[in-house]
Amino acid sequence: MAMGLVRVAERASEIGASALQIFSDNPTAWRRRAETPPEAAAFRLRIEELDIRPVAIHAAYLVNLAGPDDDLFGRSVEMIRHELAHAPEFGARFVNVHVGSHRGAGLEAGIDRLVDGLERATDGPFSGPDAPLLVLENSSGGGYAIGSTIEELAMALDQAAARGLDGQLAVCLDVAHLWGAGYDVSRPDVIDRLLEEMDRTIGLKRLVMIHMNDSHSDLGSRRDHHAHLGDGQIGRVGLAHFLCHPALSHVAFYLETPGAENGYDAVNVARLGDLAADRPLTQGPASELPA
């Protein structure tokens, strides 16, 4: 946000990125600007010229569609409606949101609430064929978070489908969250089994985004501490297996790795190429990458 939207598009292109995830406004506040920034139109034009797509908007972190508190639930629904309404002004195809937390109310209650929220958030003008997709992201499972397993994601999507929300929803897998949730995605065989399960229960067609992050957290720790690609506990073998998986050629990969403001955005994009080509990993701006 600080860089300015047009500069963001140009930076993405300079470092070799071909897709982009942005925040539409302050990600840690409820307040939204009443008007879309005037720069959004120039941004939309620039990403078209630079052929950067799909663009994803990451919803504010405060959003929780699965919790029991009525006030927070109402604000969360409004926030997602706002993001969906304004996504086209940024040329964004996806609005990415965390599945949310039941806050102790239990999994079933949480999923009921979530599906209610999804229905309200996508109701009305957001259901046409050109409407942006609301993309639900898996969690690492801490703090009563829902959606840390493929099974829970499938439960939520099944219930949403029963209310006719199929066409508006898709799924994002965050690799670091899978790791935190206990999927040993350093192993290709575990990734293959996970994708098979996902295909059986959700359909791989509905997986449209992957957040490509390594992790400093321990396997199954339910924690989520993103690392530079290849520098965390997941490591290059698992990451490369996702990146080059033939069943995932339709999926857009986004980095949420740290240090973008210090040039590590370029390093991690370069590392995607290194992983795909099985080359040694590009080093950081300093000789030692910080933790």
Ligand SMILES: [Zn+2]
């Ligand atoms: Zn993520």
